[in-house]
Amino acid sequence: xxxxxxxxxxxxxxxxxxxxxxxxxxxxxxxxxxxxxxxxxxxxxxxxxxxxxxxxxxxxxxxxxxxxxxxxxxxxxxxxxxxxxxxxxxxxxxxxxxxxxxxxxxxxxxxxxxxxxxxxxxxxxxxxxxxxxxxxxxxxxxxxxxxxxxxxxxxxxxxxxxx
Amino acid sequence: xxxxxxxxxxxxxxxxxxxxxxxxxxxxxxxxxxxxxxxxxxxxxxxxxxxxxxxxxxxxxxxxxxxxxxxxxxxxxxxxxxxxxxxxxxxxxxxxxxxxxxxxxxxxxxxxxxxxxxxxxxxxxxxxxxxxxxxxxxxxxxxxxxxxxxxxxxxxxxxxxxxxxxxxxxxxxxxxxxxxxxxxxxxxxxxxxxxxxxxxxxxxxxxxxxxxxxxxxxxxxxxxxxxxxxxxxxxxxxxxxxxxxxxxxxxxxxxxxxxxxxxxxxxxxxxxxxxxxxxxxxxxxx
Numbered sequence: 261x262x263x264x265x266x267x268x269x270x271x272x273x274x275x276x277x278x279x280x281x282x283x284x285x286x287x288x289x290x291x292x293x294x295x296x297x298x299x300x301x302x303x304x305x306x307x308x309x310x311x312x313x314x315x316x317x318x319x320x321x322x323x324x325x326x327x328x329x330x331x332x333x334x335x336x337x338x339x340x341x342x343x344x345x346x347x348x349x350x351x352x353x354x355x356x357x358x359x360x361x362x363x364x365x366x367x368x369x370x371x372x373x374x375x376x377x378x379x380x381x382x383x384x385x386x387x388x389x390x391x392x393x394x395x396x397x398x399x400x401x402x403x404x405x406x407x408x409x410x411x412x413x414x415x416x417x418x419x420x421x422x423x
Numbered sequence: 424x425x426x427x428x429x430x431x432x433x434x435x436x437x438x439x440x441x442x443x444x445x446x447x448x449x450x451x452x453x454x455x456x457x458x459x460x461x462x463x464x465x466x467x468x469x470x471x472x473x474x475x476x477x478x479x480x481x482x483x484x485x486x487x488x489x490x491x492x493x494x495x496x497x498x499x500x501x502x503x504x505x506x507x508x509x510x511x512x513x514x515x516x517x518x519x520x521x522x523x524x525x526x527x528x529x530x531x532x533x534x535x536x537x538x539x540x541x542x543x544x545x546x547x548x549x550x551x552x553x554x555x556x557x558x559x560x561x562x563x564x565x566x567x568x569x570x571x572x573x574x575x576x577x578x579x580x581x582x583x584x585x586x587x588x589x590x591x592x593x594x595x596x597x598x599x600x601x602x603x604x605x606x607x608x609x610x611x612x613x614x615x616x617x618x619x620x621x622x623x624x625x626x627x628x629x630x631x632x633x634x635x636x637x638x639x640x641x642x643x644x645x646x647x648x649x650x651x652x653x654x655x656x657x658x659x660x661x662x663x664x665x666x667x668x669x670x671x672x673x674x675x676x677x678x679x680x681x682x683x684x685x686x687x688x689x690x691x692x693x694x695x696x697x698x699x700x701x702x703x704x705x706x707x708x709x
Binding site: 264266282283284285286289305306307310313319320321322324325326327329330332373377391392394395 | 457614
């Protein structure tokens with residue numbers, strides 16, 4: 261039971277991948293262990309901390325609460341897909357400017373969550389940002405700089421929407 | 424913890440899904456959004472031999488609004504309820520209650536059918552279903568049947584579903600536009616499980632008195648419950664501060680919460696009374 265490996269194909273950060281995984285492997289473990297995308301962090305492994313947040317078919321979800329086999333056919337974006345080699349993105353710049361990270365463990369989940377939020381709601385207010393980030397635990401910053409960083413990054417997403 | 428080993432199937436038709444669940448002899452479980460079942464697996468509180476993923480079943484999708492009420496497909500995610508502007512009028516109580524369900528990422532995956540089948544005593548959807556006398560349409564090896572919500576929840580994490588049955592949809596009765604309603608929930612952090620919550624509604628008779636009062640509470644027992652004694656206080660009365668105070672007292676007298684690490688029984692009893700009071704004040708003010 262459970263020893264059977266299942267072929268699973270999906271897109272990660274624009275690239276098609278194929279893995280053979282046990283059904284019990286979470287998407288988070290698949291990204292980290294099979295695909296070596298270790299930017300996705302795993303804190304609690306049961307859906308409380310938000311560190312493993314990735315974007316699946318446009319929606320921010322907890323990668324520890326989804327099986328890898330369930331991602332078959334999906335488009336997945338991890339924190340690695342939200343950066344580029346040339347320069348920091350506006351969201352990254354904003355996190356840096358506002359000192360929105362200290363130890364950095366929660367940061368991948370913060371970035372993916374904030375990116376999904378700002379892509380959908382570039383005009384969100386501070387209350388909405390706080391409500392959304394309530395699903396991501398940070399034990400260093402006290403959240404204030406993270407909320408400020410996300411609010412400050414809205415301009416970049418707003419401009420994109422208007423273009 | 425890592426999940427226990429299991430087999431996985433992803434059927435594309437409802438009969439196929441039922442057959443797969445039946446083949447598990449009680450050791451197979453349906454997987455909807457996974458936002459409750461996956462943590463149960465991670466804690467090894469559930470160790471099914473087979474998971475039957477419902478994500479490809481088109482029959483379980485969609486929100487239908489007709490003169491008969493609001494029908495929610497079992498695989499409707501919280502996010503879809505949040506985004507559906509028709510529900511602002513068709514079922515404002517549902518919409519308000521669902522705004523309290525968990526956090527952003529979980530609302531993007533969690534489903535109403537999964538929440539009903541999981542039957543957490545502090546969950547909002549079962550509370551709304553009980554308060555509104557919803558019907559739950561299910562299908563299993565023995566065929567289709569409709570279960571009244573009052574008979575559906577049998578205890579904490581325990582429902583009337585047989586192991587081979589799948590929830591197809593939840594039907595909420597029609598919602599008159601003039602209905603008065605309120606929903607109040609208390610959790611230490613928005614999105615966390617309710618320490619207590621109350622859903623109330625009533626209609627107003629031509630003479631100005633309340634009729635058809637429904638009062639439901641969650642988080643203060645092993646299942647969501649309607650409080651008949653509180654409804655009796657409201658029915659036939661004009662809802663004023665005196666009646667609301669009487670309803671609050673009747674609520675505290677009607678519930679029998681247990682102490683746990685989050686709150687004492689006495690605290691929960693007082694809290695749920697306050698939730699009913701605030702929900703009624705909100706209802707009377709609209």
